[in-house]
Amino acid sequence: MDRLKNILKKSLILSFVFIFTFFFSTTKNYADDFYRNDIKVVVKKDGSADIESVMDYEQTKGSEYYIPIDNLSKSNIINFTVSEIVDGKEVVYKRLDNWDVKKSLREKENKCGIVKKSDGVELCFGVGEYKRKTFILRYTVTNFIKNLNDSDMLFWKFINDNLQAPPQVVNITISKQNASFDKENSKIWAFGSKGKINFIDGKIVFSSLERIKSNNYVTILSKIDKGYFTGGEKIYKNFDDFKTKAFKGSSYKKNRKKSSYFKVFSSPMFPTLITMVVMAIFSKNMIKKKFKGGYKAGDLKSEYYRTIPTKQWYKLSYVLECAGFSGSEAVIRAYFLNWIQQKLLIPITEEKGKFIFKKEVLSLKINENIDYKFVDETEKILFSMVEVAARDDRILQEDEFKSYLKSERNQREFKRLTNALDDLSVEFVRENNFVEKTDKGKWTYNYNEKGKEFTEKLIKYYNYLKDFTLLSEREIAEIKVWKELLIYASLFEVTKTVEKQLKKLSPEVIEDYDIDVNSLHTAMIYSYVFSSNFINAYESSVERSSGGTGGFSSSSGGFGSFGGGSGGGSR
Structure with a gap:
């Protein structure tokens, strides 16, 4: 009897498996x-x-x-x-x-x-x-x-x-x-x-x-x-x-007026730099929701926060954009500054042209003798673009990004990179529980109190750097995180203000705190020039499509x- 039950049981199981398999095999492709x-x-x-x-x-x-x-x-x-x-x-x-x-x-x-x-x-x-x-x-x-x-x-x-x-x-x-x-x-x-x-x-x-x-x-x-x-x-x-x-x-995009930001870096040696521009890279592929409920540039005037908001500045792309600053282009600019600070990229000048037509051009030499650790895959991808653009001589010249981005494949890669920076920013906000969730546990784009507090620190730190010229020499001398401070100054586009105040420091303070004003000036110029050159080269490729002559x-x-x-x- 037990044997008969087992046979029936196995038969039922096999029948169920057959029916289940038949059902899914016939419905799996039941789509046009x-x-x-x-x-x-x-x-x-x-x-x-x-x-x-x-x-x-x-x-x-x-x-x-x-x-x-x-x-x-x-x-x-x-x-x-x-x-x-x-x-x-x-x-x-x-x-x-x-x-x-x-x-x-x-x-x-x-x-x-x-x-x-x-x-x-x-x-x-x-x-x-x-x-x-x-x-x-x-x-x-x-x-x-x-x-x-x-x-x-x-x-x-x-x-x-x-x-x-x-x-x-x-x-x-x-x-x-x-x-x-x-x-x-x-x-x-x-x-x-x-x-x-x-x-x-x-x-x-x-x-x-x-x-x-x-x-x-x-x-x-x-x-x-x-x-x-x-x-x-x-x-x-x-x-x-x-x-x-x-x-x-x-x-x-519609035609936009260019910024004259680089006039502050004008130099007899580099007259062509005056015309460089920092522009937004592009509108997103899709209409993204904006983070809401946080503070923005222009808020909390004369209120300051003197500590860097987070060491993970490279995750702030979309947070910055929603707060009224540049987005992914700001992070790219900061990456270039960081690479120069860390000596992964070495600023040099090269002579271009012949005879009386010779002129000095800015270049960045890739340092092969440094063990640099990338913070994440996104930074690694961005730097690999720099390496490819620099070609075999490992020296990146101003116009080489334009050649690099003539390739449609490279244009798509760069677009994916900037989208990845924004995605990284959204992940950062969620990982730190800066936004609310719905009753069903789905993330929203509305800052909670913790998120609002973070944007408050961000804006107050921006105010602090923007009003940097108001600081006394003693207050400046107490700063211990110069490299991070300059990264944020680059993110907020207030490096001009910071540099102006540094030049007023006494030689003793500069020597005691190992502040090389000339090196900082060079690093800031080069980071702006090359990040903007990269962005503007991409911008030009997209503008060709925007202008109605064809493209993506x-x-x-x-x-x-x-x-x-x-x-x-x-x-």
Whole structure:
């Protein structure tokens, strides 16, 4: 009897395992796959556009595929057709005037239609047998081009966000009928996902660089000189009205005025340094939440804190940014100063040019004879960029960052680095319990009392350094942490004030406390020059994209476009 029970027990277990395995083997792949979407757009002189969308797609559920297209304004979708590639030949689907979403899989097979909504349409077609297929959708958009006061405009959302199965690869090609798009007559930008947009052979070409995710989308904006289009939708606005809205929250930037900070470091020996600038690196890929509830630059005036807030200054990138200071660029600047202080980088001058055209240029020599320990992987990655930029001679010159960042791969690495600095900052805040949690234990971006107290120390220490000239010689002589103090002065961009006061010290104080004012001056100049050169070289590469001549897309922004919508897929 016991033996029979054991046999039954084993049989039940094996049955359960079989059912469990079968269930997961059949449901594991129970998801649609959108392998590739190639879209071709031909814009005609009358302002309309013929669009062809080739979908390499496999549907595993539902009876149809649908694409919402909203925000049509005065545009209409006409001449909609769907076909399928079968054995290398194109099989055209039957177009139904009234599409019924409730019909069965078989009833919708080889058919297509349009569902009209109050705010747009849905392009629909039956998928038939569940297997990988190539579909070709074609349709015309009237009034695709918008005729503005100062230019014509193309502003269309081609790939929706919140698709059930986003395409893994997206390529979009936009051409003019019997004419071309180029840098002379057009400006271009792309939003919503990581990709590149460029002028290629008279066409606007967008290519994704990473797999599209559900929260991604692809929107293309183009400013086009007037003169080619004879029709389109007339909108009594200027292009900048749309561009401003599209750029909001994106990594594209408006033109900004340059800082004259380096005038304080002017020197007859280095006249070119006067024009160097410290600028923000770039807006984040995504719209990050700001830390709230803490003190900011300008608060707590005339209140001071005389101790460094934390020795982990390299983790303050996003904390500083939210407090009104520079963010990741401040930390990069401080790293350069620290490397010079620690003699990992040695400031030198080199002669460049020949004969009467010779001039002295700043350089940094990598010290091979020092055992330097990096604080974390992020610092190590940043320094490795310096090493690669310096090339074989291990001497970094001012213009070598520009050459280094010509590579798109290096641009992406630098962008990842600055994002990593901000992520490190968020981790620092959480590790120290500086922000509140929700009832469910999820971190917020709201400072608690402990976090507010930390920002108070940070701002009071900033005030202390900013008002450094008010300190007496005795107070300065009592300072024991000069290297850390200068790091924070660099973070807060008040090194000029600190240096000015140091120059007033008596020779006795300077000798007693081993303060080399000339070395400090050199270290501060070089750290600013080379960190800013690095940042500005990256800035230039991004500005080329921001200027509308092509380059990287922005992973966010692009709001205010026409067409597209949210959602879509199988149903």
